[in-house]
Amino acid sequence: MAGRIYLFKRFERFWHWSQAALVITMLVTGFEIHGTYSLFGFGQAVSVHTLAAWLLVGLWIFAIFWHFTTGEWRQYIPSFDQIGAVILHYSYGIFLGRPHPYKVVPERKHNPLQRLAYLWLKLMINPLIWASGIAYLFYANWRDLAPAWLGLEQVAIAHTLGAFLMLIFFIAHVYLTTTGHTPLAHIKAMITGWEEEH
């Protein structure tokens, strides 16, 4: 008998989707600034990218506050319990139509692979993008204090590295949303907050 559990609270969903929109915006404009293609024009791309960056900074401040006040940050503590079973599922079991070995409960809503992936995102990719992005924005203010080896080029390279990591995360993340019991099950859960149980 299928029941359902309330997995994603209202702020969490708002945070997720607005962050998604901002990250997509920044990937699109960022790679234009990088010279990969031309779409809005360099100047417009820079303006939109920078505006989106500041909105995301604001959003992240709220999100960090939310994680700590609700204790939700614990969701990202790495756990290797069942990790072998989860890896086996995605590389084998999923093709046989076997059910996911990980049982989701609101206190542990991410499987061990998700925990590691999101921790990697939050502790590596995001800080790299933040730090290099802010250094990029305020380059004029610190360039005279910087050692000779550190200039706009190094900042831009770090930012580009972050952008590629984010792009790869984005591709994998979007695909994995389709691996629920139906292709749209996870997305539905992220919209309504309710995950159908099987």
Next chain:
Amino acid sequence: MMDSLIRIGGRLARHAGGACLLAATLNAAAQPAGAPDTPPARAEAKRSTADHGKFTQLQKPFKTGEEVTEACLSCHTEAARQVMATKHWTWDFKQVQTGQRLGKKNVLNPFCIGTRSNEAFCTTCHVGYGWKDDSFDFKAERNVDCLVCHDTTGKYKKIPGLAGHPAYHRMEFPAKSGKFIEPVDLNAVASHVGKTRRENCGACHYEGGGGDGVKHGDLDSSLSQPDRALDVHMDKHGLNFSCATCHQSDGHQIAGSRYAPTAADPHAAIMRGEHGDRNPATCQACHGDKPHKPSFAKLNDHTRSLACQSCHIPAFARGGVPTKLSWNYATAGRLDAAGKPIKTLDAHGHVIYDSRKGDFVLGENVVPEYRWFDGTVTYTLQSDRIDPSRTVSINTFHGKPGAPDARIWPVKVFHGNQPYDKVHRTLLLPHTAIPDDTAYWYNFDWDKALRAGAEASGKPFSGQYGFVQTEMTWPITHMVAPKEKALNCVECHSRQGRLQAITGVYLPGRDRLEWLDTAGYSLAGLAFLGVLGHGTLRIVTRRKRKEH
């Protein structure tokens, strides 16, 4: 998106500014001196405390320019001595930084090459009377020409060949042309003197290199009555600046020098009364070095690397007057069947071949080249040894890429091909412009012309000459476009942009770390293929399960 918001803000601000302007216009209308249809020059004349038409010193017939000068000096007692201390008078300038002796008397260029032996012609643009050879008295105050800069009638013209004099008698000019010049009415000109106008400066500075717009590319007669699109500051319907508005003079010393330019001026605007040795002719002298409204485009951060001119002068020779881009003396001297010199015109009626000078390439709306420039320029002078196997730089703009004292400047690079001495390996100065037995323009004999030029300038000539490729760099700083016509970001922030060849800066949109890009795109591609494969396999296995 944000840019449009900022634009709307700007529009509102302009409306507010417009209201002020309207108020100012109404105020002006209330005063008889500033009737709306009064040309600015007249209005200014009426504001002056002196009407030169009423000075008895000037109410007499003058036979020569020198006589007018004496009358001027009877009141303006220090003026001649002030002028005599300037490059406009000495044509001689010791560049302290580089130790080189510059000035029109000393430098060579790839246009008419040099002034020595050609003085009577070249000194049409000297602020004096009578410099036709070394016997000229640089100490005689009456030799200073006040009128060429202070005439407001536009009727005072110095005639080439007369060593700086205007026509005092009716004369045929050019010689044997059948065209005649009427004598100048010195009395009328003298009673209408005033502040310098664009046309006064332009009479020489537009005409450098032997004709309108030839030399600079950003200075030509279109700037006498420019519209806003051509020059936002000199716009005849708008700010209507004269040259001296920026090139402020102090005791006839005029600010802003090509021999000692200010390449970087990282300071706020100069306050009234502020003491210091800053050049008042820079953009920053009025606008400061953070002139842009705050925006996400970080425009103010650009002032650390770029001269204002690089973005705000998108092209030069924009006023309909072409500038010369190259000049090839090696083809000069071709005559017609009757042995007469010829001229060839292009479709617009501009000379592109002249027997006296060779072939020209002209250009309009020319996109500048860009150079790092810290204000130091060195010249190849007549005594310097050259390497004729390479293009000789008549002048070299110095500046270390990315250095704090250097900026990326727009420049016109002019290409020449001019005579040099094959034995001494020096550039040669031909005698050209004076109708005599040796001048090239009248005899078409390089040997005679080069010998006479070398003799006059005290330099050796071996008798063996050839032509060497040269180039000369000219800073582009006039013809500032309105801000909406400033360069779009992508003109430089792209792979094939205007700053393609500029080093010393990381330029987003142009620069990248190749291996990181390759790795990044490859891994993202692999990730995409990976999920695609995984997904396909899921669909396929699912179908198979259903079939069973």
